[in-house]
Amino acid sequence: MSSLSKEIEQYLKELLSAANSGVLEIQRNMLSEYFHCVPSQINYVLSTRFTPAQGYLVESRRGGGGYVRIVSLQLDDDDDLETIINTGIGQKINERNGEGLLDYLHRQGLLTARESRLIGIILKDRVLGGVESKDGQRADMLKYLLAALSLEDY
Amino acid sequence: MSSLSKEIEQYLKELLSAANSGVLEIQRNMLSEYFHCVPSQINYVLSTRFTPAQGYLVESRRGGGGYVRIVSLQLDDDDDLETIINTGIGQKINERNGEGLLDYLHRQGLLTARESRLIGIILKDRVLGGVESKDGQRADMLKYLLAALSLEDY
DNA sequence: TCAGCAAAGGTCAGATATGGTCAAAAACTA
DNA sequence: TAGTTTTTGACCATATCTGACCTTTGCTGA
Numbered sequence: 025m026s027s028l029s030k031e032i033e034q035y036l037k038e039l040l041s042a043a044n045s046g047v048l049e050i051q052r053n054m055l056s057e058y059f060h061c062v063p064s065q066i067n068y069v070l071s072t073r074f075t076p077a078q079g080y081l082v083e084s085r086r087g088g089g090g091y092v093r094i095v096s097l098q099l100d101d102d103d104d105l106e107t108i109i110n111t112g113i114g115q116k117i118n119e120r121n122g123e124g125l126l127d128y129l130h131r132q133g134l135l136t137a138r139e140s141r142l143i144g145i146i147l148k149d150r151v152l153g154g155v156e157s158k159d160g161q162r163a164d165m166l167k168y169l170l171a172a173l174s175l176e177d178y
Numbered sequence: 179m180s181s182l183s184k185e186i187e188q189y190l191k192e193l194l195s196a197a198n199s200g201v202l203e204i205q206r207n208m209l210s211e212y213f214h215c216v217p218s219q220i221n222y223v224l225s226t227r228f229t230p231a232q233g234y235l236v237e238s239r240r241g242g243g244g245y246v247r248i249v250s251l252q253l254d255d256d257d258d259l260e261t262i263i264n265t266g267i268g269q270k271i272n273e274r275n276g277e278g279l280l281d282y283l284h285r286q287g288l289l290t291a292r293e294s295r296l297i298g299i300i301l302k303d304r305v306l307g308g309v310e311s312k313d314g315q316r317a318d319m320l321k322y323l324l325a326a327l328s329l330e331d332y
Numbered sequence: 333t334c335a336g337c338a339a340a341g342g343t344c345a346g347a348t349a350t351g352g353t354c355a356a357a358a359a360c361t362a
Numbered sequence: 363t364a365g366t367t368t369t370t371g372a373c374c375a376t377a378t379c380t381g382a383c384c385t386t387t388g389c390t391g392a
Contacts, residue, residue, distance in 0.1 A: 029368060062371065063351075065368085066351090072368095082304070083304065084304070086351040087375095087377020088181055088349050143296065154310070161309060169296060182379075206340075226377085238342085240339085240342075242340065243388075
């Protein structure tokens with residue numbers, strides 16, 4: 025007795041592997057009609073089952089020509105990244121640990137020195153000035169960064 | 179390419195790179211006839227996709243012999259970067275202009291494609307999720323990035 | 333000369349098309 | 363039963379497209 029959410033999840037994953045580019049672009053309204061559910065159900069599925077920690081990136085646009093794009097990350101041979109995303113960052117990460125992580129990624133050859141420095145700059149407390157939860161925001165950004173790192177290009 | 183605006187944008191960018199002078203002069207009415215749309219659609223595309231923040235300047239002239247001229251801005255020295263910091267970004271910058279700016283920096287050879295892409299991901303609305311003023315925060319981050327880029331040792 | 337017309341392009345508000353958020357209700361599960 | 367996950371729906375935000383009306387510039391013929 026799988027739930028609707030599980031069916032939608034599975035459907036999307038099938039479409040994703042069918043499109044062997046690793047990228048799936050679809051319309052939220054089409055999907056919700058197909059599954060006879062409210063549109064927001066799609067958001068629920070996306071936010072619970074297609075997160076960076078689960079190996080996916082989701083992008084979208086509203087308005088005419090709008091879409092939802094799901095990118096499936098290739099975490100195959102470096103599940104190191106997956107481990108970091110899931111256990112190395114957590115809900116929050118402070119400036120010092122964030123820099124440490126970027127430096128670590130550089131030492132592992134996943135970022136160039138310059139990439140590490142440039143990204144480090146925009147993740148500094150001083151730059152995140154106005155944000156309520158700097159550590160939480162930094163954690164989110166690093167997770168997306170890590171997820172994106174496992175992609176060649178799309 | 180699901181929306182007309184995207185098609186027009188792409189068409190213009192192709193013409194622009196074909197004319198390697200960095201300048202494209204075209205007539206609004208011709209364009210709107212070519213795309214079977216109302217003339218004001220062209221203005222919409224120009225104002226959303228060819229902004230100074232994205233490295234473009236648009237000039238025009240009415241009346242007989244009128245035209246629209248799109249200029250692809252050339253970054254010559256650090257003064258230009260400073261100009262972008264001060265006037266191209268402003269207090270706020272939306273996701274589209276932010277991505278456009280990163281792309282511009284890449285076109286100008288100041289960022290690699292990868293740097294542009296990685297930074298673009300962490301500056302997305304979706305990633306900035308909880309932040310109260312996403313556009314303001316993005317502006318701050320981009321300014322620090324540009325400031326770093328204008329330093330010699332990077 | 334200059335009024336008037338033709339030939340561009342500009343503005344703006346409203347309609348249309350998508351997607352997003354959030355909290356409450358319902359359905360599971362332990 | 364308590365806690366968690368799923369489902370819904372009311373309300374929100376944003377992108378695109380369209381058309382009515384406006385402004386500027388150049389030309390022409392009295």
